[in-house]
Amino acid sequence: MTFAVPVVDISSYVHDGTPEQRATTARAMDDACRTVGFVQVVGHGVPDAVATGLAGAMDAFFGLPLEAKNGWRTPPEVNRGYSPPKSESLSLSLGVEAASRMNDFFEAFNVGASQATYPHAPGLPQPDYAANTWPDVPGFEPAVGAWFTEAARVARTLTRVFADSLGLAPDFFARLTGHSLDVLRMNNYALPEGTVRLDGDLTGMGEHTDYGIVTVLWADRVAGLQVLGGDGDWHDVMPAEGALLVNLGDVTARLTNERWLSTLHRVKPPIVDGTIVRRRSAAFFHDGDVDALITTLPSCLEPGEEPRYLPVTVGEHVAAKLRGSRAGVVNTAADREAARVLAARS
Template identity: 50%
Template structure:
């Protein structure tokens, strides 16, 4: 049975207006969590309770619709990372090049669009228009509110990350002013009467997140989210009351030459004491960076004894490889280091 790992709880409320010493202390705490775990619980984030309640109402309202209504929001191709994804449609471990049974979640995605950046030439592959449902009536307003709140927190975290890496706090701004940002609503619950769980099947298979940083809201349901430590063991993570889970993505691992962790994580099929599948909800906001941002090792993160571990790559190229895996079910051949970690871990 997996043990629970204590993810640091960090109050960032003093970062925006605090003095130099307070900002440095917050950055040091964030940097330590980034090095040691790659996950952190952030409080003092300033996200209003009303926005959280609106998010939960939107998740409940949309996933409570009849399947035929949800399917009306399905994109015409898996290459379009928007709208509804049905149960057992994706395999997140494929983003690392590791085969697995289909994942037990349904999802709804929105994200940054070309129309939000008038006069800027952006690839439709990464900035498709959103597919909004007609019902529930308040869904779009509630989700757009959450998208804005989570995005503001993600950008605040990148300023803290920069200070923690001994860089100016605006260092990452040129890499994120036209960022590919995606909000994914996840619902883990099989339809009534459907209890088919294959051996080794996950709610969401083992993976790392693809971009810079993820802002995660999730139900406090266990078993559920698990992260892998440096020894290859899995640990349960339960969100702290009032906190947002923050984890690093592949871009920060590449920038820092793996000094910071893009932590492997997965979601177990949530079950109760009788072994019956129960519901779990989450909302993951992925702040991935500009599609044409070239990510290579940062100054000070490589030396003669620690040469760069990754070749330079643009954010757009990296995301394309990952999404062709998880959504297109093409095993990704470009994540050898992460795949080796997943395959060497405990069950």
């Protein structure tokens, strides 16, 4: 059977669609989330100019010399600022010790929702809601901020679709995301000559699942992203023209007892004539409130079926994942995801 990422049009939720139109969208989303866990989302309403501004801002920052970019590096426990090449290993977020060295060659810059974003919720824990570190690059902050706002809108729209797809109250996800741990991670895979050696099994970004509720991804239409299918094989995925790639995170898999999958994915950019083809992406992670307790939805349990996961707060879960990917501390609480990685055919 040919692997394909379903296309779902969410315009009926972005605009004032009829109940029948929204029901059709919700059914399509449920089918996509049950079978693949990745979705090509169209009808999202993000202006082309905002995407163009994001790409330009990323190019301006990542085009700086490495020593300049390192000036905006933060400690591993602060999920903000610059991450240089080979300072992370996403596979460790799953506890896959075969990848127990920091070898992912991408570089990244993170911004996120801070305490100032949620004035209605004073006293949020730090560094979960750390202030952003903005580089001194003309136009970077407004361009990235505009994309962050649009991606956040799309993510929250998607959770309304999810609620209808799962037969939940319309405000179910809103109750989990009043002060959501939202992070935008901008990634660059085209590094200066001599930065990485093009030998062996080069890792752009190691196998991992995303941590939260949903991820909204903008990416170049360049090969590199691979998704683990139900057949145990890795499949190439490229965003369709004008589409945003959307995938589910661990929180949603836990809520639905894996009725909906948090799909494993990785990045292995193509090499042409000894050079890594440029690939950029920006992933907006909508993770949920740090103190939200995630337990399996009773409606997602068949008669006699037991939950596959113990209750956990979003903050506890995300912290364990980040200790793996950013600090090299093997995550021992991701045995189900790790088993899928180890069973996959390369």
